[in-house]
Amino acid sequence: MRNAFPTKSFRLLAAGAWMTPIALGGCGAVPGQTSEKVPVAKAAQAAVFLPGPGRERGLDAAAHNAACEGCHSDIAREWRDSMHRRAHVDPVYQRAFAIEPMAFCQSCHAPEADLSANVPQPLADLGIGCVTCHVDDAGRIVSGPASDFAKTAPHDVARSNSFSTADACAACHQFEFPDRILRGGVELMQSTVDEHARSAFAKTACADCHMPRVEGHKSHRFGVTDQPAMIRKAVKVRVDRSGPSSVKIAIAPQGVGHAFPTGDLFRRLELTAEAVGPEFNIVDRQVRHLTRHFERRASHRGIAMPFLVADDRVGPGLEPSVVELQLSTEASGRPIAWRVAYQRVEHPVSVDGTDAVIADEVVLAEGVVDGVADGEL
Numbered sequence: 001m002r003n004a005f006p007t008k009s010f011r012l013l014a015a016g017a018w019m020t021p022i023a024l025g026g027c028g029a030v031p032g033q034t035s036e037k038v039p040v041a042k043a044a045q046a047a048v049f050l051p052g053p054g055r056e057r058g059l060d061a062a063a064h065n066a067a068c069e070g071c072h073s074d075i076a077r078e079w080r081d082s083m084h085r086r087a088h089v090d091p092v093y094q095r096a097f098a099i100e101p102m103a104f105c106q107s108c109h110a111p112e113a114d115l116s117a118n119v120p121q122p123l124a125d126l127g128i129g130c131v132t133c134h135v136d137d138a139g140r141i142v143s144g145p146a147s148d149f150a151k152t153a154p155h156d157v158a159r160s161n162s163f164s165t166a167d168a169c170a171a172c173h174q175f176e177f178p179d180r181i182l183r184g185g186v187e188l189m190q191s192t193v194d195e196h197a198r199s200a201f202a203k204t205a206c207a208d209c210h211m212p213r214v215e216g217h218k219s220h221r222f223g224v225t226d227q228p229a230m231i232r233k234a235v236k237v238r239v240d241r242s243g244p245s246s247v248k249i250a251i252a253p254q255g256v257g258h259a260f261p262t263g264d265l266f267r268r269l270e271l272t273a274e275a276v277g278p279e280f281n282i283v284d285r286q287v288r289h290l291t292r293h294f295e296r297r298a299s300h301r302g303i304a305m306p307f308l309v310a311d312d313r314v315g316p317g318l319e320p321s322v323v324e325l326q327l328s329t330e331a332s333g334r335p336i337a338w339r340v341a342y343q344r345v346e347h348p349v350s351v352d353g354t355d356a357v358i359a360d361e362v363v364l365a366e367g368v369v370d371g372v373a374d375g376e377l
Contacts, residue, residue: 050103050104050107050115051104051107051108051171051172051174051175051190052107052108052111052171052172052175053107053108053111053128053132053133053171053172054107054108054111054115055111055112055132055137056111056112056113056114056115057112057131058112058113058114058123059120059122059123061112061123061126061129061131061132062112062122062123062125062126062129064131064135065126065129065130065131068130068131068134069130071154072130074215074217075130075217075220076130078214078219078220078221079129079130079220079221081221082220082221082222082223083222083223083224083225083226084127084128084129084220084222085125085126085127085128085129086127087108087109087110087127087128088106088109088110088119088123088124088127089124089125089127092344092346092359093105093109095346095347096346096347097109099347102178103115103116104178106119108128108171108172109127109128110123110124110126110127111128111132112126112129112131112132128172133168136158140156140158141153141155141156141157141158142157142158142159142160142163143157143158143159143160143163144159144160144161144163144164144207145159145160145161145163145164146164164205164207165205165206166193166196166197166205166206168206168207169192169193169206170193173190173192173193173263174188174190174191174192174193174194175188175189175190176188176189177189179305181301182299182300182301182303182305183299183300183305183307184299184300184301187307187308189265190262190263190264190265191259191262192258192259192262192263195257195258195259195262195315195316196257196258196316198316198317199256199257199258199315199316199317200257200317200318201255201256201257202257204257206257209255209257210222210223210224224263225344225360228362231342231362231364232362232364232365233254234253234254234255234256234260235251235252235253235254235256235260235314235364236251236252236254237249237250237251237252237340237364237365238250238252238320239338239365239367239369240369241336241369241370241371242324243326244329244331244332244333245275245284245326245327245328245329245330245331245332246273246324246325246326246327247273247324247325247336247338247369248322248323248324249271249273249322249323249324249325249338249340250320250321250322251269251290251314251320251321251322251323251340252314252318252319252320252321253314253315253316253317253318253320256314256315256316257316258315258316259311259313259314259315259316260313260314260315260316261291261313261342262313265292265294266291266344266345266346266347266348266356267291267342267343267344267345268289268290268291268313268342268343268345269289269290269291269313269314269340269341269342269343269364270287270288270289270339270340270341270343270361271287271288271289271290271323271325271338271339271340272285272286272287272325272338272339272340272341273285273286273325273327273336273337273338274336274337274338275327275328275330275331275334275335275336276334276335276336276337276368277334283327283328283330283331283334284327284328284330284331285327286325286326286327288323288325290312290313290314290321290323291311291312291313292308292310292311292313293308293309293310293311293312294306294307294308294309295307295309325338333371334371335368335369335370335371336368336369336371337366337367337368338366338367338368338369339363339365339366340363340364340365340366341361341362341363341364342361342362342364343356343358343360343361344358344359344360344361345357345358345359346358346359
């Protein structure tokens, strides 16, 4: 099953690839704020390094993947139900990609396709395939050091210690913005690997949580956003009445080895408090988002673009995040309904994230606190 795929020690945006230099970088730009597509050579005047595998091995990769599925049918079923397989065809990604059709995005979401051309349907359907992770650029079939399949496989298997660490996931889950030249320095667009290294679970492999053992092998569903139970288990929420018109929400991580939420720019926690009137009307409402917060300002080259100004996500440490939502005096003594939700934002409508189109959400916890603050009679 060896295949002489072409080797790439590093990848640059090819001539003819395109980028929009002032947007957030391909994962859901603010509508109306993208520029006309221009060649990278004109936009940055320098090579732009890509994240992800970016293997560009073409239709041979799809054929090779089908051969893998023939023997590994149980794992193939899991992979076919995964976000890895749907990486390119996911409707949320497709709508964002339509705004910013960048090779930078395609390098992770359709890594086997030519980055300077449209993605052919077989490679769009492949997404991040079995071969993307398990067949390296030298054509070797790679697995972890203690793989069960390596013992009985009818083909050679190269065992790799790094394949069982965060290094195996790093290329697609930690990378900088594509516009380093305009920003005047490196700023990470995704930082999951660094977050993991700072957490109490730095020695725990990503696969220990995201690839649990099922029926004698590690699951290849890579589930997160499509597994609400897993998301809810990530944190514990406690809410107390902190004053006549306020509530205090404490969100404690429960064994999470990175910030919560991690990943793309627009995943966030939405914290809501609503004072309930006598006719069950909403007297007042306050909302807070725990996420990475951006502010549009001029770059060192004078181009207006979003810069990170705050990050108030939960973790990656063990201490809880505590947020107090202060409502108006109209809420004094009234019941306050509260809600904490994990949201995947399709794209923001404003740079500050106040307005956004929500792709999907998971309610982590919700309830009502009465009209008496803790400690009051």
